[in-house]
Amino acid sequence: MDRKTMYDMQQEVDRYIRQFKEGYFQPLSMLARMTEEVGELAREVNHRYGEKPKKEGEAENSIDMELGDILFIIICFANSLGIDLEEAFDRVMHKYNTRDANRWTRIETNTEA
DSSP states (O other), X not given: OOOOOHHHHHHHHHHHHTTSTTOSOOHHHHHHHHHHHHHHHHHHHHXXXXXXXXXXXOOOOOHHHXXXXXXXXXXXXXXXXXXXXXXXXXXXXXXXXXXXXXXXXXOOOOOOO
């Protein structure tokens, strides 16, 4: 299976959203929706790795689907504001590779033969 680029994903989401008269939500509504989705992810992580078991009869959700929901709303948010997520990601990685280059303890690799 071919992997989608972020550009491909942004285009796919845009085609989906453009089917509807309502279009993209306003930024504040999208932020609220993103917060809701992050809360759902937190709930699933807490069920799986935390001390809070699911209630009897509670629907089974998955961490991967919750992450997918978050990715979808992030793409919607970016599209609505005209943000190219590939460009944004490249800028963020540059920041981490420069600002945080020596922040963490690196794994030692034996490059001498």
